[in-house]
Amino acid sequence: MKVFVFDLDDTLYLERDYVFSGFQAVAEKIEEKSGLSSELVYEELIQGFNNGLRAKNFDRLLEKNPEIQKVLSLEEIIHHYRSHFPRILLLQKAEHVLKCLKKEGHFLGLITDGYLKTQILKVESLKITSYFDKIVFTDQWGKTYWKPHERAFSEIERAWRVKGQDLVYIGDNPEKDFFPAKKRFWKTIRLRIPGQLHYTDEPKSKEYAPDEECRSFTELEEILFK
Numbered sequence: 001m002k003v004f005v006f007d008l009d010d011t012l013y014l015e016r017d018y019v020f021s022g023f024q025a026v027a028e029k030i031e032e033k034s035g036l037s038s039e040l041v042y043e044e045l046i047q048g049f050n051n052g053l054r055a056k057n058f059d060r061l062l063e064k065n066p067e068i069q070k071v072l073s074l075e076e077i078i079h080h081y082r083s084h085f086p087r088i089l090l091l092q093k094a095e096h097v098l099k100c101l102k103k104e105g106h107f108l109g110l111i112t113d114g115y116l117k118t119q120i121l122k123v124e125s126l127k128i129t130s131y132f133d134k135i136v137f138t139d140q141w142g143k144t145y146w147k148p149h150e151r152a153f154s155e156i157e158r159a160w161r162v163k164g165q166d167l168v169y170i171g172d173n174p175e176k177d178f179f180p181a182k183k184r185f186w187k188t189i190r191l192r193i194p195g196q197l198h199y200t201d202e203p204k205s206k207e208y209a210p211d212e213e214c215r216s217f218t219e220l221e222e223i224l225f226k
């Protein structure tokens with residue numbers, strides 16, 4: 001028996017899809033409140049994202065369309081984005097791999113950062129709760145405990161009383177995913193798929209580098225079941 005622990009964003013589904021889903025929800029809200037066409041608002045948000053804008057996307061929207069501020073504040077828009085029910089899908093073959101691991105009798109865990117309510121809604125939308133024996137939302141303890149903090153990893157070890165190489169962490173982000181797992185001697189695998197927000201990022205040192213890298217769930221399946 002082993003414990004396989006997955007990251008959520010950009011590991012089980014593409015985070016870009018969440019962003020687009022949120023833009024759509026915000027655009028619809030803006031149309032409802034101001035009468036401004038949701039298609040135009042959505043288009044503008046997508047254009048910013050496609051031009052590489054990764055922060056303050058709504059600030060920019062309000063700067064360009066000051067009339068929106070009369071009916072919706074920036075805080076309200078951000079709240080609506082984070083609390084919308086997302087339309088997102090699991091990556092190809094992700095569900096198949098989760099099912100195979102379960103069938104082989106392994107334990108499955110999920111460690112995810114991000115605002116608690118937002119992450120809960122993603123898990124609900126993806127309908128993956130039943131696959132996981134334990135889901136750790138790091139935000140339940142506050143932002144200090146988001147990865148690369150090790151608390152979630154030690155929590156998983158405690159839950160199953162396992163250590164080291166019997167644990168495998170599968171994630172996408174070299175800035176925070178592999179460092180805490182490697183520090184505790186877990187095996188680490190990076191899933192690297194075009195379209196991920198950190199697709200081109202490289203680890204800053206060997207402590208942050210994954211043990212293995214794969215380009216799809218098909219490749220991941222080969223690594224896990226070899």
Ligand SMILES: [Mg+2]
Pocket residue numbers: 007008009010011171172173
């Ligand atoms: Mg991630």
